[in-house]
Amino acid sequence: MDRMTPDFVNLSIALRAPQLYEETASLIMKVPQAFLSSFTEYLNKMYEMGKIPEADFDALAIALWVVPKKIGSMKASTRIRKEKLYMEITGAELFVKALKEEDVTTLFAYPGGQAIDLFNALYGEKDIDVILPRHEQGLVHAADGYARSTGKVGVCLVTSGPGATNLVTGIATANYDSAPLVCFTGQVPTNLIGNDAFQEVDIVGITRSISKYAVTIRKREDLAETIKKAFYIAKTGKPGVVVVDLPKDVQRAYGSDVYPKEITVRGYKPNTSVHTGQLNKAMDILNQAKKPVFLIGGGVNIAHANKEMTQLAELTGVPVITTIMGKGAIPTTNRLYVGNIGIHGSYAANSAISNCDVLFSIGTRFNDRITGKIEEFAANAKIVHIDIDAASISRNIVVDVPIVADAKKAICALLEKAKPLHISEWTNEINRWKMEYPIDMGKVGLTPQMIIQSINEVFKDAIITTDVGQNQLWTTQFLDIDENKQMLTSGGLGTMGYGFPAAIGAKFGNPNKDVIVISGDGGMQMNIQEMATAIVYELPVIICILNNGYLGNVRQWQEMFYDRRYSSTCMRYRRSCETGCNTPDHCCPEYTPDFIALAESYGAKGIRVAKEEDIKTALISAKQNTKTPTLIEFIIDREINVMPIVPPGNSLNDMILESEESTK
Amino acid sequence: MKKRWICLFVENEIGVLASISGLFSAKSYNLDSLTVGITEDSTISRMTISLTSDDKTFEQIKKQLSRSVEVIKLVDYTDTPIHMKEVLFVKVNNCSDEDITELFRISKVFEVTIIDYDGTTVLLECTQTENRNNDLIALLKRKFVNRIEIVRGGSVAVEAVSISER
Numbered sequence: 001m002d003r004m005t006p007d008f009v010n011l012s013i014a015l016r017a018p019q020l021y022e023e024t025a026s027l028i029m030k031v032p033q034a035f036l037s038s039f040t041e042y043l044n045k046m047y048e049m050g051k052i053p054e055a056d057f058d059a060l061a062i063a064l065w066v067v068p069k070k071i072g073s074m075k076a077s078t079r080i081r082k083e084k085l086y087m088e089i090t091g092a093e094l095f096v097k098a099l100k101e102e103d104v105t106t107l108f109a110y111p112g113g114q115a116i117d118l119f120n121a122l123y124g125e126k127d128i129d130v131i132l133p134r135h136e137q138g139l140v141h142a143a144d145g146y147a148r149s150t151g152k153v154g155v156c157l158v159t160s161g162p163g164a165t166n167l168v169t170g171i172a173t174a175n176y177d178s179a180p181l182v183c184f185t186g187q188v189p190t191n192l193i194g195n196d197a198f199q200e201v202d203i204v205g206i207t208r209s210i211s212k213y214a215v216t217i218r219k220r221e222d223l224a225e226t227i228k229k230a231f232y233i234a235k236t237g238k239p240g241v242v243v244v245d246l247p248k249d250v251q252r253a254y255g256s257d258v259y260p261k262e263i264t265v266r267g268y269k270p271n272t273s274v275h276t277g278q279l280n281k282a283m284d285i286l287n288q289a290k291k292p293v294f295l296i297g298g299g300v301n302i303a304h305a306n307k308e309m310t311q312l313a314e315l316t317g318v319p320v321i322t323t324i325m326g327k328g329a330i331p332t333t334n335r336l337y338v339g340n341i342g343i344h345g346s347y348a349a350n351s352a353i354s355n356c357d358v359l360f361s362i363g364t365r366f367n368d369r370i371t372g373k374i375e376e377f378a379a380n381a382k383i384v385h386i387d388i389d390a391a392s393i394s395r396n397i398v399v400d401v402p403i404v405a406d407a408k409k410a411i412c413a414l415l416e417k418a419k420p421l422h423i424s425e426w427t428n429e430i431n432r433w434k435m436e437y438p439i440d441m442g443k444v445g446l447t448p449q450m451i452i453q454s455i456n457e458v459f460k461d462a463i464i465t466t467d468v469g470q471n472q473l474w475t476t477q478f479l480d481i482d483e484n485k486q487m488l489t490s491g492g493l494g495t496m497g498y499g500f501p502a503a504i505g506a507k508f509g510n511p512n513k514d515v516i517v518i519s520g521d522g523g524m525q526m527n528i529q530e531m532a533t534a535i536v537y538e539l540p541v542i543i544c545i546l547n548n549g550y551l552g553n554v555r556q557w558q559e560m561f562y563d564r565r566y567s568s569t570c571m572r573y574r575r576s577c578e579t580g581c582n583t584p585d586h587c588c589p590e591y592t593p594d595f596i597a598l599a600e601s602y603g604a605k606g607i608r609v610a611k612e613e614d615i616k617t618a619l620i621s622a623k624q625n626t627k628t629p630t631l632i633e634f635i636i637d638r639e640i641n642v643m644p645i646v647p648p649g650n651s652l653n654d655m656i657l658e659s660e661e662s663t664k
Numbered sequence: 665m666k667k668r669w670i671c672l673f674v675e676n677e678i679g680v681l682a683s684i685s686g687l688f689s690a691k692s693y694n695l696d697s698l699t700v701g702i703t704e705d706s707t708i709s710r711m712t713i714s715l716t717s718d719d720k721t722f723e724q725i726k727k728q729l730s731r732s733v734e735v736i737k738l739v740d741y742t743d744t745p746i747h748m749k750e751v752l753f754v755k756v757n758n759c760s761d762e763d764i765t766e767l768f769r770i771s772k773v774f775e776v777t778i779i780d781y782d783g784t785t786v787l788l789e790c791t792q793t794e795n796r797n798n799d800l801i802a803l804l805k806r807k808f809v810n811r812i813e814i815v816r817g818g819s820v821a822v823e824a825v826s827i828s829e830r
Contacts, residue, residue, distance in 0.1 A: 208683055209690040213733045218678070233733060267675060267736045391727035394720075 040087050087257040091223050091250045092121035094257060095184070098227040100127055101259045104155050106508050108143040110136050112159020113199060114186030117251040119157075131508065131537065134529040136163055138501040140170025140183065141527065145502030147179045148488050149463050150509035151304065153235050154179065159186040161199030164245075165206065169495055171241045172210040176492030177325065178302055180239035182230045189249040190218055204245050212240030220253035228263045237270030238389045239302060271388060274405040274413045282360070282384040282401045283417045289358035289382075291426040292318045295341065298325025298491065299363015299387060305408035306483065309362075310334065312411055315418045319430050321349040323364050324472075325491040328481035338430055339439070342370040343646040344473045347655060348433035350646070353378050354653040355429075362386045363407045366396040367492070376651035386410045437657060439477045439644070446612045448546055451634055452478035455516060455544070458619040460484060462514040463506045467499035467523030469553040471546045473642040475518045497526025500543060504530055507539045514542065514623060521547040521571055521591070521633075531602040534629040542622040543599075543631040548638045549584065549591055556641045560656075561648070584638045599631035610635045667696075668722055669741035669748070669821055672711040672729060676702055680734045684711065687732065693717065693725050697750075697794070697818035708736060712748070712821045714794065741821055745828050748821035752790040752797045754804055755813040759784050766807065774800050794819050 046052045089097070095118055099107065106129045111119045122130055133139040136158050147154030154174070158164055164185040174181045188197040193216075204214040213233045217226050223246075230242040286292055300309050310330040313320045320330050321338045330337055339346030341353055350372075353359065359381040364370070371377040377397060385392075385399040386407065393402040403410060441449040452475055455464070464479060465488040466472040472489055481487055488506060490498040503517035524545050534541055555569040564582040573581075574589045599606035605625050607618045609632055622630035644655040674680050681700055688695045696714040703710045717725065722742075730738050756767060767786050771778050774796070780787035790800055797816060804812050 204679060205682065208679075208686055216678070265733060268733045389731070391724065391731050395724055398720075 088254040089257045090117070090121065091220050091246070091253050091255065092117040094223055094255070094259065095227070095246070095251070096121045096125060097257065098224060098259050099155065102153070102231045105129060106131060106146060107155050107157055108133060108139045108505070109157035110139055110159065110163060112163045112186060114160040114188055114248050115157060115163070117248065118184070118186065118246070133501065133533045135527065136166030137170055137497065138527045138530040138533065140167045140181070141173065141498050141501035142505030142508070143181055144170060144174040144179045145465060145488055145505030146509040147174070147181055149486060149506040153231055154181045154505065156181060156183040159199065160188055161201050164203040165201055168206060168210070171207055171243065173490050173493045173495040173498060175211055175241040177298065177490065178239045180234040181241040182234050183241060183243045185243065185245050187216060187245045187247040190247045191249070193247065204243060207243045211243050214243035216245040216247065217250050218247065220250050220255040223250060223255070224259045225263065228260050229265055232263055233265065233268060271404050271406065274410050275403060278401060278403045279410070279413055282403060283414065285358055285382050285384060285401060286316070286360055287419065287421065289421065290423065291356045292358040292360060292421065292423065293352050293356045294318050294320045295353065295359055295361040295364060296320060296326040296329040297323045297362065297364025299407040300326055300329040303363070303407035305411050306330065308408060308411040308415060312415055312418055315415065316421050317423060317427065318360070318421060319352060319427055321352060323370050324476045324489065326364065327476055328485070328487055331482035332480045333482060338434065340476055341652070343372060344477065344642050344644070346439050347437035347644055347657060348430055350652040350655060351433050352430050354651065356381045359383045362410065365392040371396060372646045372652040373650055442658070444612065446610065446615070446634060446636055447640065448474040448636060449478050450612055451544065451546065451615055452518070454615045454619055456480040458616060458623060459514045459516060462516055463488065463510055465489065465499045465503040465506060465517045467517070467519035468494045468496045469520050469523060469551065470556065470642050471518050471520040471523070473553070496523040499523060501527050501530045503541045504534055504539055507541050516542045516544060518544045518546065520552060521545055521549065522551045531599070531604060531629065535603050538627065539629060540626045541629045543629060545595060545631065545633045546636050547591065547595070547633050548636050548640065549588070550638060553642070559639065559641070595631060595633040604629040604631055607632045608635065609633065665716055665718055668715050668717060669746065670713040670726070670729070671739040671741050671821060672713060672735060673737040674709050674711060675734045675736065676707050676709040677734065680709065683732060683734055684729070687728055691728060693721065699818040699820050712819055714819055745824035746821045747824055748793055748819050749791050750794045750797050750819040751817040752792070752800070753815040754788045754790070754801070756786045756788070756804065756808050757784070757811045757813070759786055763808065770803065776800065
């Protein structure tokens with residue numbers, strides 16, 4: 001301790017008159033917590049060096065310890081532990097300390113009975129921005145959007161019971177897409193666990209299969225280490241969600257204030273190296289290829305290896321195909337970018353996968369949405385698969401060269417060995433497919449294509465989140481992404497209601513970027529209560545609702561594969577409608593809610609766009625509104641479909657390219 | 665499909681058994697038996713898991729188990745020399761004198777101990793491999809239809825020291 005502050009001087013005086021406990025106590029009351037903490041450390045050091053007589057040391061320790069007993073609300077106490085002074089703080093105070101040590105600056109939190117001590121410890125905390133969303137599901141999606149857009153761990157704090165269960169969908173969403181989250185849940189005191197106490201649920205049991213790790217802290221002395229472990233597990237290896245359940249008695253119990261700097265977990269050793277032998281083998285296969293492609297998944301985006309991936313593609317000249325989660329791995333405007341693979345991928349991408357002789361994949365798990373009929377997936381190709389998760393390799397697709405590694409490390413290692421390939425015949429063929437069968441709605445007017453292309457033009461430095469369904473698929477088809485843009489979408493779990501709260505979280509993490517959510521009228525209503533959050537925290541997110549009055553993706557399937565039986569998909573349905581309606585027309589009842597009036601009732605700006613020529617004006621005026629959110633409702637064609645599509649059970653290159661005109 | 669054996673070292677914590685067994689049910693993996701007990705290190709429990717699966721699924725199971733934070737080490741015992749035993753109790757009710765004689769005969773052949781007896785009910789204890797216990801059960805079921813009560817414990821296994829076969 002170098003600085004001599006008046007408080008320190010006073011304390012030192014008190015130290016020499018240890019009999020005056022009361023006086024010492026009143027002095028301690030005036031000393032800030034942080035100062036007291038370092039003062040204790042200083043005392044320990046001095047004592048160890050023999051500079052403080054033992055009697056004085058003990059006396060001061062007693063004084064520090066007596067104070068909180070008398071005053072009750074004192075923030076901390078100390079206690080003699082044989083030879084050393086330890087600061088004793090409550091579990092809740094340690095929780096706050098831990099957050100600060102983990103560099104948590106934004107906390108998404110909703111209070112409740114069993115979390116009230118944690119909120120008490122957070123009260124007045126200047127280093128942590130405590131955000132109160134309007135529903136725990138919105139809360140966890142916001143933390144997810146924050147995490148994905150900043151690369152930091154998203155942190156949630158909710159109460160026990162319903163607070164915890166409301167997180168469940170968001171936990172599964174984040175974990176499925178490898179977004180790092182630590183979710184703290186309040187819990188009833190340990191002596192009540194299992195008693196069916198008020199607001200008690202076994203959240204660890206509930207989330208075990210949808211999280212990376214879940215744990216109830218049963219002892220105050222385990223608190224620091226477990227929180228450290230939670231952050232470590234959430235952000236390393238394949239990132240994921242860690243649930244930490246905090247019983248109320250643990251929050252209130254006094255204990256050590258030490259928070260560890262480092263931790264090792266004996267059952268958890270994330271892979272940190274790249275196997276050189278396997279990498280050489282992979283490179284040999286690539287170098288001998290006549291028709292190679294890169295298939296890039298979300299792993300490359302999560303590892304922030306976009307720049308390196310672009311270099312690798314450009315150095316080798318190998319065309320790049322992405323999954324939905326991998327989109328943006330290289331700029332979509334790059335000449336080597338072919339498009340998305342999958343059941344709504346581009347014809348060129350799917351054909352390239354079906355015809356390639358080497359499929360070099362990085363950071364994808366070959367989910368059923370990208371493989372189509374699995375027997376015919378890349379049937380003639382040798383497959384290289386790099387993934388951080390050993391369990392993702394050779395699960396759905398048997399691969400020839402498996403490499404367990406972090407995408408960035410692997411790509412950097414590949415860059416050292418890569419050389420240009422002479423494959424112009426192959427790239428020409430792919431380019432021909434791209435030219436002949438582009439993804440194009442082939443229509444003018446207020447189409448999703450026009451809307452998303454306008455977003456491409458108006459916003460250059462932006463984060464775009466999507467909801468789930470047609471709005472998501474169109475976005476993945478038409479959105480341009482480069483190094484200044486990012487797309488956040490619920491790819492694995494496909495959670496409707498994700499887009500808007502995720503945009504709110506992204507805006508918290510990136511206040512200087514434009515944040516746009518592209519949603520449908522269905523998904524928007526799943527977390528619409530977060531309008532209030534966007535208003536009260538003055539977040540000018542731009543909400544684009546593509547309103548077709550249907551749960552459009554399911555309706556499309558009903559149209560194409562279920563004889564137009566529009567079962568429970570019409571959002572304009574009223575009880576007075578005749579049953580079995582499958583033909584929307586101008587007589588349909590009014591849409592509920594009136595999104596514009598709704599936006600205005602919250603204090604947001606609302607714009608309704610019904611004509612193509614108004615798209616850009618609306619987007620520009622939304623961009624200029626930096627005070628409040630802007631909601632733009634685009635009234636689109638009711639039965640517009642996402643094309644092309646691989647019908648269920650078909651192989652990837654067996655696509656339906658265009659909607660039948662009769663159904664339009 | 666093949667019979668597999670796994671030895672799993674896990675953290676001795678609340679919820680770990682649920683987490684491991686939950687993995688099997690969540691992923692629809694077949695599980696024949698699972699036993700767990702504390703080891704010489706009180707922070708570690710050791711599980712012996714037996715299951716039947718094809719090669720591809722088994723690889724997945726091993727990877728999925730290894731990736732659990734609570735799992736410290738996984739050893740595949742499928743093709744290594746091990747000693748394994750399963751405790752089995754069989755209670756045979758309503759025995760005639762002939763039945764009892766027969767049971768005593770069976771006990772000799774199968775190396776079964778008769779540990780309790782009251783004139784009409786006989787309690788057998790058998791600590792053998794899972795397969796041998798299966799054989800014994802099959803025999804008893806045939807001979808004493810609807811009169812037997814079976815309690816079996818699941819297998820425990822340990823690497824062999826110098827034997828080369830099971």
